[in-house]
Amino acid sequence: MRFDPLQKNEILGMWKEFCREEFPDKKHVRSYVYVHTPYCSSKCKFCMYESEPLLKEGALTEEKKFLLNEALETAEAVEGLEFDGLYFGGGTPTIYEEDDFYDVVSEVRSCFKLSGRAVSTCEMNPNSATSGKIKTVVEHGIKRISLGVQSLTPKVLEVAGRKEADLMRTAELIAFAKECGASVVNIDLLAPLPGETDKTFLETVEKASGLGSDTVTLYCLQNLGQQYSPSEMAMSGESLGDWDRIKEIFTSGLAGSSLEILKESSKLTTCLIAGNSNNLYNEDNRYELHSRRPVAVLGLGRNSCSNLFGKVFYKNLGRSGAAQGFAAREYVGYRKDIFEEALDMLLLHLRDGACLPFQYFESVFGCDAERFARENFEMLIDRGFISFSSSGVEFGIKFADALKFFELSKTIKQLIFTSKPRNLLRSGAE
Ligand code: SF4
Secondary structure (H helix, E strand, O other): OOOOOOOHHHHHHHHHHHHOOOOOOHHHOEEEEEEEEOEEOOOOOOOOOOOEEOOOOOHHHHHHHHHHHHHHHHHHHOOOOEEOOEEEEEOOHHHOOHHHHHHHHHHHHHHOEEOOOOOOEEEEOOOOOOHHHHHHHHHOOOOEEEEEEEOOOHHHHHHHOOOOOOHHHHHHHHHHHHHHOOOEEEEEEEEOOOOOOHHHHHHHHHHHHOOOOOEEEEEEOOOHHHOOOHHHHOOOOOOOOOHHHHHHHHHHHOOOOOOEEOHHHHHOOOEEEEEOOHHHOOHHHOOOOOOOOOEEEEEEOOOEEEEEOOOEEEEEEEOHHHHOOOOOOEEEOOOHHHHHHHHHHHHHHHHOOOOOOHHHHHHHHOOOHHHHHHHOHHHHHHOOOEEEEOOEEEEOOOOOOHHHHHHHHHHHHHHHHHOHHHHHOOOOOO
16 A cells, blocks of 8 residues: 555556556446536535635636646546546536636547446536536536535525525526436535524425426535534524434425435435436446445546546645645645545445445455454444344444444544554655
């Protein structure tokens, strides 16, 4: 396991190897290009994504220039590889003005070959999405549009420093996208957010599910406690309950709409998807940066993350590298924070009840999970993290018990970072 920076040529070299079919299972590996826009009009207080407010004049022009150069250069390295989708995310991809947005979408699209099964997505902020930008993406084959509404409660948005989406305009954008030929228009909601109560959340769900989208996806915001105190969370005298309660309210808020919770999404404990047809949600079609299955994600843009089926997980630090004296874009390999991020995802998969072979754990993190469990067996038993079944020993966390889950992930991290693999962390990584 390496925690030192990976040079750009090393990364491109690995993708070249990947393209030369030196990875025997490549045909079964889903590959995506992720295009990151690291800017938003303002930074929402709850947001944990790699984004910053757009404050400097010219920053976006510079970002576009670097991104398109990077796309061209990378396209050469992955020539011949077919991807299963492009994903424009961020940050806020629609922060670009229409002409620049067009350039970004069309030039990136022309750099990469897409497979017949490809599904491409563009995230849009309802406040900066326009009919022109919708037309641009659909014309370029990006037919899944996801509008980040998050909440429709004015007080919640005010606390978060986020502008409310205009309902009428959002409904018009959705209708326009459908007319243009978008195959799925989605609305994203987040919960729990500070200041949200059962009543306001129910209203948000009712309004959002009546806007005409094909799906409404509810994401569970985790680790919010690190950013907000309990009194901030309950600033209206009450706060939303646990994830089970949130799911209940979400389900009842859908009652007057044509949407219902999709069966396939019910196994994911961190998100819930409501749709108007069971065919619309297909986990395979979704972008999977941290997939539980082998996946290859090529991240473009400053601070994007990439993944070469779990064996190489790296972050493109882009121009922030220049501030540290590097002349060009810098790719960083297994940094501790990236490692932790990946570990979090792995633990979430365990929590979701997804099957995760021990070998996969080892190939990703270089630590033997089986030995880890054996060596820490007593502690895991003591804390109730392991239980017995007729077929053997298994992690027996009650997955609905979020607090217990977070305690387990903290403990596992502590143990990993204080036991042998720690020696592998090089300076600069800790
Ligand atoms: S707009 Fe989205 S990406 Fe940007 S700060 Fe807010 S939540 Fe984060």
